[in-house]
Amino acid sequence: MFVGHLGELALSGASMATSFATVTGFNLLMGMASALDTLCGQSFGAEQHHMLGLHAQRAALVLFPVSALLAIIWGNTKIILISIRQDPKISEEAGIYACFMIPSIFAYALLQCLVKFLQAQRIVFPMVITSGTTALLHAVVCWSLVFKSPLKSRGAALASSLSYWINVLLLVAYVKLSSSCKRTWNGFSREAFHNVIPFLKISIPSALMLCLKAWSIELMVILSGLLPNPKLETSVVSICTRVSNELGANKHQAAQLASWVVLFMSIIEGVIVGMILILLRNLLGHVYSNEKEVVKSVAAMTPILSLSCFLDGIQSVLSGIARGSGWQKIGAYINLGSFYLVGLPASLVFAFVLHLEGMGLWYGIICAFAIQVLSLLIIMLRTCWEEEAKTALKRVQDSTAPRNIAPNSEC
Numbered sequence: 001m002f003v004g005h006l007g008e009l010a011l012s013g014a015s016m017a018t019s020f021a022t023v024t025g026f027n028l029l030m031g032m033a034s035a036l037d038t039l040c041g042q043s044f045g046a047e048q049h050h051m052l053g054l055h056a057q058r059a060a061l062v063l064f065p066v067s068a069l070l071a072i073i074w075g076n077t078k079i080i081l082i083s084i085r086q087d088p089k090i091s092e093e094a095g096i097y098a099c100f101m102i103p104s105i106f107a108y109a110l111l112q113c114l115v116k117f118l119q120a121q122r123i124v125f126p127m128v129i130t131s132g133t134t135a136l137l138h139a140v141v142c143w144s145l146v147f148k149s150p151l152k153s154r155g156a157a158l159a160s161s162l163s164y165w166i167n168v169l170l171l172v173a174y175v176k177l178s179s180s181c182k183r184t185w186n187g188f189s190r191e192a193f194h195n196v197i198p199f200l201k202i203s204i205p206s207a208l209m210l211c212l213k214a215w216s217i218e219l220m221v222i223l224s225g226l227l228p229n230p231k232l233e234t235s236v237v238s239i240c241t242r243v244s245n246e247l248g249a250n251k252h253q254a255a256q257l258a259s260w261v262v263l264f265m266s267i268i269e270g271v272i273v274g275m276i277l278i279l280l281r282n283l284l285g286h287v288y289s290n291e292k293e294v295v296k297s298v299a300a301m302t303p304i305l306s307l308s309c310f311l312d313g314i315q316s317v318l319s320g321i322a323r324g325s326g327w328q329k330i331g332a333y334i335n336l337g338s339f340y341l342v343g344l345p346a347s348l349v350f351a352f353v354l355h356l357e358g359m360g361l362w363y364g365i366i367c368a369f370a371i372q373v374l375s376l377l378i379i380m381l382r383t384c385w386e387e388e389a390k391t392a393l394k395r396v397q398d399s400t401a402p403r404n405i406a407p408n409s410e411c
Contacts, residue, residue: 022101025070027214029109031207032066033059036116037323038202038395044120046396049183056117057192058199063109070105074098093153100157107164114171123180130170138163205328209319209335213372216339217365263317270313274306297358304362311369318376325388326395327379334375343368 036059043051073080078095082088118127141162145155175181277284281302286295322331347364350356356363 022074022098024211024215025074025105026108027211028070028207029063029066029105030112031210032063032203033109033112033116034206034210034323035059035199035203035328036113036120037206037320038326038328039199040116040120041324042326042396044184046393048396050186051396052117052120052184053186054189054191055199056113057188058196059113059116059203060110061192062196062199062203063113064106067105067109071102074102074105096154097157100154101161103158104161104164107161107168110168111164111171114168114175117175117184118171118181121180121184126174126178126180127171130167130174133170134163134167137166202326202328205332206323209323209328209331212332212335213315213339213368216343216368219344262320263314266313266317267310270310273313274310277302277306277309301359301362304359304366308362308366308369311366311373315369315373315376318373318380321380322376325383326391330379331376334372334379338372338375339368342371 036055039055040052043049043055075098076095077098078091081091081094115127118124138159142156142159145151145159146153149155151158175185281299282295284298284302319331322328343364345364346367347361350360350363351358352360354360
């Protein structure tokens, strides 16, 4: 996530405007697919293996109409950006780029369903292989379309769309051919059309939980376009599976242990990454831009970004625990309060009242991260994991045949 934020800080204005349109859509799809973190993860833990394929199919059926709606919005990116007073030239370039990215929407929806389906089974290495293969092919395709064709920046968008579809096809081939998925994938079934409403009851809060945070950060891009130097500012501002498995298997102690272990690991990782970023702050900007002013601004903001990286890593773990445990509604409320009642108002004050400009926008985001992390941590500390195991088992039983499993102990 942080790498994406840092990239946004140093990309051109056109890319940043496009980022708002594309990242917003991708986050919506990812958020809705995150319902599979709960459903597939807990079904796998409860050994209801056939349900994983049904959940994944049901998710795809829900995400495709959403993808079609996003395609319409992306097709009108230029009009939308101009209507909110963004630079016309930036808006035009962003609109063209977004149109070439439209084929990637449907591939991304399928990709998210496949990834969640495999993650719930703890099948990770094959995804690493397919992603690595896709990345290698993407480098060749992108170079060819950008430098060896008249498409230029449009070629980059088209290359991204092709790469998403390549990744999807590779994962589909793995699911169809691998013995690892024989118990969880039994082919297409009409049952996937059933129980769509219960799926939406989890997927919509899942989407809100993720998107409320992501959208607030993307709004920083829009706000940066209203600052005195919009071209500079838009350039400068631009573990749930394990917990889910253990709850579904009625292993509440393992779920609790997994939560603390991954939280500790994220803290250590955040400290290390933050220190590296600070040490390399004068070099980071050169990775994304040759503009001296942008490079200097990125270097000045790197300590702040390191702190946001640290907090974002912790919140990602806590949010993952929330999704794996089925706390999507609680998470959505927390994100709403953290980013829209605290973060955005604080950003406006820092940037436009105290005149800290782009740096002020990020001060507001850090305030939001701090409130979000604190709230999720309090909920985690107050959680009765045995009760969560009971809830998880009931959720699994409601989606398939009843099972005579019930935890005997109480908190």
